[in-house]
Amino acid sequence: MNGYSPIVLLSVDTLRADRFSRECFPESMALLEDDFARFTNAHSHGNATPLAFPGIIASHPVVDNGRFPDDVPTIAELFDGVTTGFSNNGHLTVERGYDRGFDSFHDQRAPDQSPSMKQRAKSIEWIRESNTIRQVYRLMKQFATSGDDSGLSKPTWSAEEISAFVRRRTDAGNAFVWAHYMDPHKPFIPSIAIDGPVIDRTDEEIRELNSYDHAEDPLGPEDTAFLEALYDANIRYFDRELARLLRDLRQKPWYDDATIVVVGDHGELFGEHGYMFHPMHVDPYDELIRTPLLVKYPQRKHAGTSFNHLVQHRDILPTIANILGIEVASEHAHPLTDAAPRHVVSKSNTSIRLTENDAVAIRRRHDSNEGTETISSEGREILDTATFPNVQTTAGVVKGVEDIERQQQLEALGYR
Structure with a gap:
């Protein structure tokens, strides 16, 4: 023991379980198989990040608009030492409580980096809310990126930058470091693709394929296959940077004593069940809630072992506490x-x-239940008392709920 034993949580957006394969993880797979325990039957707590993440960070299912209760501890609150978090996702915000327990936290900017001019401007309310400035910015961006695919970019920090953040914070001796990778999340783009498909579509066509308009109107087979191949290729970019990070951490004198958790927050649909992407208003299908989950324990405990029993993201907090x-x-x-x-x-x-x-059993808002006779009495009680969330999209819409309420109002008036 060298006296420093950090715990590092590496969460990955939109990584479905069946993508944890040598095809999508060609560089890091050997490292993960050697040093980590794998939990092959891991379940997320929601279809999309704001629905899923309370389970990871606070070991509690989502409530209200993407929150977790104020009286439950977060992982960061378990620590006496310095804790740093970088959510890298617009849903994982201070307003929803994700800064609790962190000495240093930021949702859209690395806490140990100075903000860019654009980020400083966005922090000024009148600039942030000005339609004129937004329109000028879009025109400038469109002009600047014309002629290449750089306009197809992630509105987040890249895996390379996230891994650099982890290196800085562990080098600084932080007790707990949480960093969130967004690279597998849509839009699925050519610019970071590794071994991706032949690009035979224009930038505008690729942008259109990535549109949430297709969430309930799936693409045709060829377009779906193209987009899915880009998804896999974007995962391989994350894999490359994860492998580089793990190789670097392996060289640290404290690596054997460290705990590292790698977990996908939710999955993705590519036409299965008649949907695309990860809609917030559909049933939590396996493709949406089955994700990779791996843990490097201190002193190589459980290294290389696969556990096949049912686990959940809520188990991460008690694992770290243990x-x-x-x-x-x-x-x-x-x-x-x-x-x-x-x-x-x-x-x-x-x-x-x-x-x-x-x-498996499902309870729906419109009083349609499925499979409740197959689960245990304790499971039925948990299902019956669980509360429905009202998570808003970035546009402020509680997707699906308004439609149900409108339908119920029409039925009450005698219409169907």
């Missing part, structure tokens, strides 16, 4: 290696799913 020697009270979550039965709650705005070892 490593720290801290007791946390939770009747619904366990350290990941504990094979105790789970009753996993996964939510969308319109559906709540309860997953057990051998059964």
